[in-house]
Amino acid sequence: MTEPQLDTDVTIDSRGASCPGPLMDLIGKVKTLDPGAVVELQTSTRNSTTDVPEWLDEAGHELLEIEEHDDYWSIYLEVS
Amino acid sequence: MHRIAVVGGGTGGTVLANRLAKELRSEIDAGEVEVRLITDDPDHVYKPTFLYVPFGKKTVDDAKRPIADLLDRRVTLEIDEVAGVDTEAKKLQFADGSLLAYDQLVLATGATLEPEAVPGLAEGGHHFYGPDGAERLRDALAEFTEGHLVLSVVGVPHMCPAAPVEFVLMADAWLRERGLREDVELTYTYPINRAHGLESIADWATDLFEERDINLETFFNVESVDPDAELIETVEGRELDYDLLVAIPPHAGSDFVVDAGLGEDGWVDVDRNTLEATNAEDVYAIGDVADVPTSKAGSVAHYEAGVVADRIASRARGLPPTATFDGKTVCFLEAGMDEATFVEFSYGEEPYVREPSKPLHWAKLGYNESYWLTARGLL
Numbered sequence: 001m002t003e004p005q006l007d008t009d010v011t012i013d014s015r016g017a018s019c020p021g022p023l024m025d026l027i028g029k030v031k032t033l034d035p036g037a038v039v040e041l042q043t044s045t046r047n048s049t050t051d052v053p054e055w056l057d058e059a060g061h062e063l064l065e066i067e068e069h070d071d072y073w074s075i076y077l078e079v080s
Numbered sequence: 081m082h083r084i085a086v087v088g089g090g091t092g093g094t095v096l097a098n099r100l101a102k103e104l105r106s107e108i109d110a111g112e113v114e115v116r117l118i119t120d121d122p123d124h125v126y127k128p129t130f131l132y133v134p135f136g137k138k139t140v141d142d143a144k145r146p147i148a149d150l151l152d153r154r155v156t157l158e159i160d161e162v163a164g165v166d167t168e169a170k171k172l173q174f175a176d177g178s179l180l181a182y183d184q185l186v187l188a189t190g191a192t193l194e195p196e197a198v199p200g201l202a203e204g205g206h207h208f209y210g211p212d213g214a215e216r217l218r219d220a221l222a223e224f225t226e227g228h229l230v231l232s233v234v235g236v237p238h239m240c241p242a243a244p245v246e247f248v249l250m251a252d253a254w255l256r257e258r259g260l261r262e263d264v265e266l267t268y269t270y271p272i273n274r275a276h277g278l279e280s281i282a283d284w285a286t287d288l289f290e291e292r293d294i295n296l297e298t299f300f301n302v303e304s305v306d307p308d309a310e311l312i313e314t315v316e317g318r319e320l321d322y323d324l325l326v327a328i329p330p331h332a333g334s335d336f337v338v339d340a341g342l343g344e345d346g347w348v349d350v351d352r353n354t355l356e357a358t359n360a361e362d363v364y365a366i367g368d369v370a371d372v373p374t375s376k377a378g379s380v381a382h383y384e385a386g387v388v389a390d391r392i393a394s395r396a397r398g399l400p401p402t403a404t405f406d407g408k409t410v411c412f413l414e415a416g417m418d419e420a421t422f423v424e425f426s427y428g429e430e431p432y433v434r435e436p437s438k439p440l441h442w443a444k445l446g447y448n449e450s451y452w453l454t455a456r457g458l459l
Contacts, residue, residue: 018373020272024236027271027301031315054273058299059316 006064006076008040009033015044015072022048023055030061030079037079038064044072052077082113082396083181085172087162088188089119089147091126091455092367092381096186098457099389101152104396108154113396116180117151118172120161124150125211126451128378131243133214134221135254135417140211150455162189165340167360184362184392187337187348188385191239191368191376195329198234204307205232205327208247209239220324221251226263227323232312233270234302235330239368241277241375242423244268244328245285246414251326252292253416266293267320269300281413281423284433288415302327331376333369347371352427353404355388362395364388372407373427379410382454412444420444 012029014022022043029039041052052075053063064076084100086093097117107113129143151157164173165185172180193209195202206217231248248268255261268275268289274282275289275296289296301315305325312320333346341359343349348365349358352372357363365371366388367381374380383405390403407427414420415436422440423431434440453459 016373020236020277021373023272027315031301031303051273055299058273 006038006040008076009037011040011042013042014048015042017043017045019045019047020051021045023051026052027055030059033079035079039077039079041075041077042072043075046073048075049073081111082107083183084113084115084186084392084396085180085182085184086115086117086186086188087119087172088190088367088369089117089121089124090188090190090367090381091378092190092385093117093119093186093188094124094147094150094455095382095457096188096366096385096389097155098150098152098455099386100392101154102457103389103393105154107396114156115154116156116158117147118158118160118162118180119147120159122146122148122159124455126378126448126455127209127239128243128448128451130208130210130214131240131246131250131414133211134208134217134247135250136218136222140215143211145452150452152457162336164336165342165363167340167342167357167363170362182362184395185364186388186392187334187342187363187365187369188367188381189334189337189369191331191333193329194235194332195327197330197332198302198304200305200307201234201302201327201329204305204310205234205325205329207327207329208243209329217326221254224264224324225260228265228267228321229324229326230267230269230312230320230322231326232268232300232302233328235328236271236277237376238328238331239376240411241377242281242411242413244270245276245281247326248294249285249288249292249415250417252294253418257417265295267295267297267322269297269302269320271299271301273298278425278431280430280433284421331368337369343371352407354391354401355384355405356391364392372405374407375409375411377409377411379408383408412440412447414441414444 014025062078067074100115123144124147132138161175207213275285276282366384368376387403387405391401394401419436420441421436425431
């Protein structure tokens with residue numbers, strides 16, 4: 001597994017939380033961040049890989065990358 | 081003397097203390113074990129009662145009884161406020177600075193409401209998650225004859241995840257009974273892309289909402305409320321007008337949980353099966369304050385209390401604890417004013433939602449009345 005090439009400003013560790021915990025963690029954090037901030041959301045819930053991009057689209061933030069690890073996913077995004 | 085301290089006098093703390101008193105009665109009578117319950121409220125409150133207050137079906141007094149009347153006589157009751165816990169020294173600290181040593185500690189301090197976390201929400205919104213809010217909402221509903229009633233789930237997670245769905249279905253039926261439904265637009269909002277965190281409940285509620293002409297707004301995360309303009313603004317950049325706003329406010333855990341290093345966000349980090357704190361020895365958490373991947377519901381606190389009582393009793397006797405919690409959750413859901421359904425699930429399971437019926441509604445009302453037997457540890 002290669003390391004991501006993104007410089008992140010904030011990492012949210014939601015591993016172990018069940019759906020919709022990771023998405024709610026992300027929404028709560030994004031509200032406090034400035035435009036341009038790059039966020040890594042770590043989630044072990046597979047549904048997050050569909051729910052989170054859908055919410056980003058709804059809220060107007062940019063999905064940068066979804067990286068799959070052995071037992072979790074890193075979802076990278078930029079706050080608009 | 082083996083000292084067991086239980087902090088919190090809600091469902092979890094009360095059931096646990098009574099179960100311990102029963103399981104360890106010989107040891108307590110012999111002076112070898114002490115079970116002490118510490119709570120800052122002399123009344124035990126059964127919060128599901130508040131759902132019925134806005135519709136005039138219950139009063140806030142129906143929701144409470146003196147906790148002293150519910151506890152086994154072997155439990156030592158202390159009405160006091162716990163300000164901190166030193167898990168290294170195994171001592172509780174009270175608001176006046178005094179200390180209490182424990183051998184095993186259970187935190188059952190619940191969740192608190194934080195409407196002020198969202199600008200304008202405290203001024204602009206009603207709720208039914210506490211006695212004052214439920215009474216204010218009852219008065220507002222009594223005068224509400226036309227306009228837009230919005231039920232908005234602002235905070236997730238929150239106590240009783242079924243209650244917002246129940247409220248809007250009950251409001252629909254209640255307004256129909258009073259001949260007002262055609263003059264009232266009803267909208268339900270939820271933060272994620274469906275009507276509820278659990279998919280089967282979301283699907284069930286979505287069908288009912290459509291059938292009963294209740295609007296559904298998803299991906300709706302309230303950023304602020306303008307009470308003067310009666311307008312909700314969301315993180316997603318949307319706006320919604322309301323005439324009567326009923327909101328599920330953000331919830332918070334306890335500051336002393338953060339201060340004690342037991343959980344960064346006020347909820348205690350625990351092993352989801354043993355309910356033992358991740359960051360401390362001989363500390364358990366049950367009920368809403370425990371960070372486990374299931375609902376913040378009274379039934380969860382009840383089942384967790386049984387498991388922790390077994391584990392603590394085993395430890396007090398010098399035996400290895402074996403009882404574990406599998407996430408069991410049981411909820412009745414009102415689907416109107418005279419019908420209800422029922423779900424039951426454990427960790428990782430999707431509940432099956434039964435067809436709503438009158439017998440299940442009566443079963444829910446019957447359980448509410450017999451709840452006091454649950455608190456005593458009898459059911």
